[in-house]
Amino acid sequence: MAKELEREGIPTALLCNIVPIALTVGANRVVPTRGIQYPTGDPSLPREQEEAWRERLLLTALEALETPVDGPTVFPPDSSRLE
Amino acid sequence: MLRIVHYINQFFAGLGGEEKADLKPDVRSGPVGPGRLLQSLLQGKGEVVATLICGDTYFAEQPEESCRRLADLLFTLKADLILAGPAFASGRYGFACGEVARMALQELKIPAVAAIHHENPGAQAATAGAYIVPCGSSAASMKEALPSLLALGIKLAGGSAVSPDVDGYLPRGIRKNVTAELPAAVRAVNMLLAKIAGHPFTSEIPLPQFDRVPPAPPIPHSREATIALVTESGLVPAGNPDRIESSRASHFARYSIDGLQAFTPGKFESVHGGYSTDLANADPNRLVPLDVARRLEKAGRIARLYDYYFTTVGNGTSVQKAQAFAREIASEMRRSGVQAAILTAT
Numbered sequence: 001m002a003k004e005l006e007r008e009g010i011p012t013a014l015l016c017n018i019v020p021i022a023l024t025v026g027a028n029r030v031v032p033t034r035g036i037q038y039p040t041g042d043p044s045l046p047r048e049q050e051e052a053w054r055e056r057l058l059l060t061a062l063e064a065l066e067t068p069v070d071g072p073t074v075f076p077p078d079s080s081r082l083e
Numbered sequence: 084m085l086r087i088v089h090y091i092n093q094f095f096a097g098l099g100g101e102e103k104a105d106l107k108p109d110v111r112s113g114p115v116g117p118g119r120l121l122q123s124l125l126q127g128k129g130e131v132v133a134t135l136i137c138g139d140t141y142f143a144e145q146p147e148e149s150c151r152r153l154a155d156l157l158f159t160l161k162a163d164l165i166l167a168g169p170a171f172a173s174g175r176y177g178f179a180c181g182e183v184a185r186m187a188l189q190e191l192k193i194p195a196v197a198a199i200h201h202e203n204p205g206a207q208a209a210t211a212g213a214y215i216v217p218c219g220s221s222a223a224s225m226k227e228a229l230p231s232l233l234a235l236g237i238k239l240a241g242g243s244a245v246s247p248d249v250d251g252y253l254p255r256g257i258r259k260n261v262t263a264e265l266p267a268a269v270r271a272v273n274m275l276l277a278k279i280a281g282h283p284f285t286s287e288i289p290l291p292q293f294d295r296v297p298p299a300p301p302i303p304h305s306r307e308a309t310i311a312l313v314t315e316s317g318l319v320p321a322g323n324p325d326r327i328e329s330s331r332a333s334h335f336a337r338y339s340i341d342g343l344q345a346f347t348p349g350k351f352e353s354v355h356g357g358y359s360t361d362l363a364n365a366d367p368n369r370l371v372p373l374d375v376a377r378r379l380e381k382a383g384r385i386a387r388l389y390d391y392y393f394t395t396v397g398n399g400t401s402v403q404k405a406q407a408f409a410r411e412i413a414s415e416m417r418r419s420g421v422q423a424a425i426l427t428a429t
Contacts, residue, residue, distance in 0.1 A: 006298055009299050016427060036143060036144060036358055039370060041366060055337065065302050066301050
């Protein structure tokens with residue numbers, strides 16, 4: 001779906017856990033997450049820290065949407081420059 | 084006697100469904116589940132000496148660690164052949180089977196084959212490093228899948244030469260030098276004549292079939308953009324009003340988030356049948372990040388969040404269906420001035 005949205009001209013940040021698959025299939029803007037069952041969460045954290053992690057993921061996703069790419073690209077949420 | 088080790092997931096081992104998908108790699112002696120059928124097909128030509136089992140989620144979340152543990156378990160089993168699956172269209176299981184077959188062949192130098200549906204991304208990911216025989220998309224085709232898995236395995240274990248054309252496995256992209264009967268110029272002209280005459284011919288240089296999508300241009304800045312939330316995690320309003328199927332979804336739906344500051348547990352739930360939804364149902368913002376997206380909208384980091392989110396279930400859903408869903412979603416986005424999407428996947 002991420003590929004097809006991009007094909008239609010909508011830049012799409014794909015937040016998912018199995019990154020090798022996302023890259024093999026050819027998703028262009030991939031943000032790796034911490035678990036299959038919670039793409040934008042991390043239940044091991046206390047609530048406040050979990051929300052901070054979610055914010056970091058979303059800011060990374062926005063950065064991915066603002067970045068030109070020339071093929072499948074991973075945007076790691078831990079090392080991105082965040083505002 | 085051929086010593087075979089069989090790899091399966093928690094489900095086919097009879098240990099449980101999604102609630103057991105985080106099981107660590109383990110070993111049982113002898114055949115388990117579909118391995119029993121393998122054993123009966125062997126008819127004395129070999130023995131399924133052990134079964135390796137790993138939970139699908141455990142494997143998919145830490146493939147390298149899983150492979151290391153499985154390699155350790157394999158060490159004492161003295162296997163002549165590793166068989167994995169069949170995984171059918173199951174995404175995580177297919178990924179695991181492909182990786183196990185690749186690890187056995189590349190790192191342990193033990194012949195290995197996995198059976199995976201050809202559309203399963205796990206099959207595509209592993210073809211370069213492993214032998215993958217295609218199989219049907221569901222366990223209904225178990226009886227057809229096992230003989231082809233076994234046949235290629237026995238051939239590889241016996242050291243026989245194999246090829247995708249003869250043995251039916253997915254081409255691995257390996258070029259082998261052979262001596263042709265006719266020089267290239269003659270073959271090329273023959274091919275051209277066949278083409279002109281409308282006769283069948285086979286190219287000697289198959290074109291790669293990567294379906295690469297040219298990336299969409301980025302948005303200048305999300306502070307000026309309307310952004311939509313999309314998910315294949317199966318998050319729907321409680322009661323699943325549009326009856327999205329828990330697997331092989333036939334449709335998607337869109338639901339209003341106008342005025343909603345966050346997803347409330349109990350009011351929204353996941354109907355995805357491919358993972359354990361307890362953690363997500365306890366806080367649906369773990370699937371679709373509405374709470375934080377709203378905060379970023381208030382802070383001006385996102386100009387506007389689109390009033391609807393789009394949802395379906397990506398569990399055995401065919402590529403063709405998913406493409407059709409996305410095309411329809413994209414056309415609504417364009418009509419409504421949505422410039423970018425955040426898509427969460429489980």
